[in-house]
Amino acid sequence: MNVLVPRAAVESNGQIASKTLVQAGITGLGHRVPDRILTNAELETLVETSDEWIRDRTGIEERRIVAPGENLASLCEAAARSALENAGLSALDLDLIIVATCTPENLFPSTAAQVQNALGARCGAFDLEAACSGFVYALICASQFIATGTMKNILVIGGEVMSRYVDWTDRNTCILFGDGAGAAVVSAVEDGFGIIGFDLGADGSGGELLHCAVRPTETNNAQIFQNGREVYKFAVEQMGATAVRALESCGLSGEDVDLLVPHQANIRIIKSAAKRLKMPMEKVFVNLQKYGNTSAATIPIALSEARQSNRIQSGDTVVLVGFGAGLTWASAVLKWS
Ligand SMILES: CC(C)(COP(=O)(O)OP(=O)(O)OC[C@H]1O[C@@H](n2cnc3c(N)ncnc32)[C@H](O)[C@@H]1OP(=O)(O)O)[C@@H](O)C(=O)NCCC(=O)NCCS
Structure with a gap:
């Protein structure tokens, strides 16, 4: 649990x-x-x-x-x-x-x-x-x-x-x-607020699908390689699934969520996760049109912008959901204080 x-x-x-x-x-x-x-x-x-x-x-x-x-x-x-x-x-x-x-x-x-x-x-x-x-x-x-x-x-x-x-x-x-x-x-924070549930996972068997090898002896030694189609399939499947598991860990469902702050990789992946969670896109924070995929930075940048634009109010249930190389996935449910 x-x-x-x-x-x-x-x-x-x-x-x-x-x-x-x-x-x-x-x-x-x-x-x-x-x-x-x-x-x-x-x-x-x-x-x-x-x-x-x-x-x-x-x-x-x-x-x-x-x-x-x-x-x-x-x-x-x-x-x-x-x-x-x-x-x-x-x-x-x-x-x-x-x-x-x-x-x-x-x-x-x-x-x-x-x-x-x-x-x-x-x-x-x-x-x-x-x-x-x-x-x-x-x-x-x-x-x-x-x-x-x-x-x-x-x-x-x-x-x-x-x-x-x-x-x-x-x-x-x-x-x-x-x-x-x-x-x-x-x-x-006060009891009942803050991080109330989460889900962390990894599947290293998919490591080759998205990687950046370091080869110190070569010039221009580290570059990103991606099998886009396979990563897309993984993301569509896992993004909704990890969010559901995090919500279930604290007895909630997608209908209880006020704002979903997903990893900003691809609008089509985000839309499919929102569908799985039965959430309208009005409850999903999207800024990838401006910044693209900034990897580990997408969620905190989006959260910071959501706060600045008053998209998050005290008492709101906010879900953060990420996925990426590893392969890895991670979700957190927060009751905003
Ligand atoms: C990368 C991605 C946008 C590609 O979109 P897609 O719809 O899957 O496209 P495909 O890979 O099937 O390629 C379709 C065609 O577009 C071409 N193509 C690829 N990139 C292109 C580009 N930048 N511009 C124009 N054409 C491009 C392909 O070569 C392919 O041509 P072909 O049919 O002649 O072979 C998509 O797979 C994706 O978003 N994957 C997940 C990536 C991700 O989120 N990574 C980060 C994880 S944290």
């Missing part, structure tokens, strides 16, 4: 501990995307494609790409500063920083450590890699430290610079991806 409700914790010796679990929720949001816009029309000059094909098959109209001087850490730092301000906290209030990314600048040090230094935080920091499901994985990971009362405030960032790893001669992939970062502060 994946439900996080306050209850007595059972210690390893079977005795009931005196501590109860604390509800964890999102108390601040922020995001940053690069200023540089790459339109479908510009892509027509790079590969044999058309604005019409890209819009029809994906819903994407443009995406953001880092300019010289920008990098993953700088996007994550800007998103983090905005989330901290939104939460009314300073970097010194943080107990942990987790960056979900599959496009780090370096294998080490971690992006999270770079962000910790840039913010002037004094806490632990690590990266988490679950591709496009990474933000939800990191959110659930953070919520466990809050639930046990061992930490008070955790910064969870989803950030990607996909443009560094895209093969700009491959029309099957280069039209899909973009750069950006979104951040959430995770802290204790």
Whole structure:
């Protein structure tokens, strides 16, 4: 059972501990995307494609790409500063920083450590890699430290610079991806609010379908490969299924959801997930037309924009659902406080 409700914790010796679990929720949001816009029309000059094909098959109209001087850490730092301000906290209030990314600048040090230094935080920091499901994985990971009362405030960032790893001669992939970062502060919230259910999963047998191999001895060594049709089939099947499992884990169904914030990969995949959940598209947040697929960053960027545009009200039931390379999938149900 994946439900996080306050209850007595059972210690390893079977005795009931005196501590109860604390509800964890999102108390601040922020995001940053690069200023540089790459339109479908510009892509027509790079590969044999058309604005019409890209819009029809994906819903994407443009995406953001880092300019010289920008990098993953700088996007994550800007998103983090905005989330901290939104939460009314300073970097010194943080107990942990987790960056979900599959496009780090370096294998080490971690992006999270770079962000910790840039913010002037004094806490632990690590990266988490679950591709496009990474933000939800990191959110659930953070919520466990809050639930046990061992930490008070955790910064969870989803950030990607996909443009560094895209093969700009491959029309099957280069039209899909973009750069950006979104951040959430995770802290204790009132009982009955915050993260009330989740579902995490992986099927490594599908790893070859979407991968980016690192070959340090070769120049231009890491590029994204994708079997689009197979990933599409997986996404359509798993996106609805993981959301249903997360909702069932807290006794809810699609009809109880006020806002679905899905991974922004393809409008056709999102529509099929909404159908499976019996949700009208008015209850689904979509911004992929502006940013494309920013992998682990899509969900926190969308959440941050949803808050800014008052699409989320106190008491709303919000479902986050992601899927991606691994293959992985992840959903979370939040009662907004
Ligand atoms: C990539 C994707 C948009 C392709 O759409 P599709 O409808 O499946 O298209 P297909 O792959 O069947 O290709 C259809 C045709 O369009 C062509 N095509 C592929 N990319 C093209 C492009 N950018 N412009 C024009 N034509 C293109 C193909 O070569 C193919 O031509 P053919 O029939 O002559 O072989 C779609 O498969 C998809 O979204 N998959 C999931 C991707 C995803 O979400 N990845 C991230 C997961 S986190």
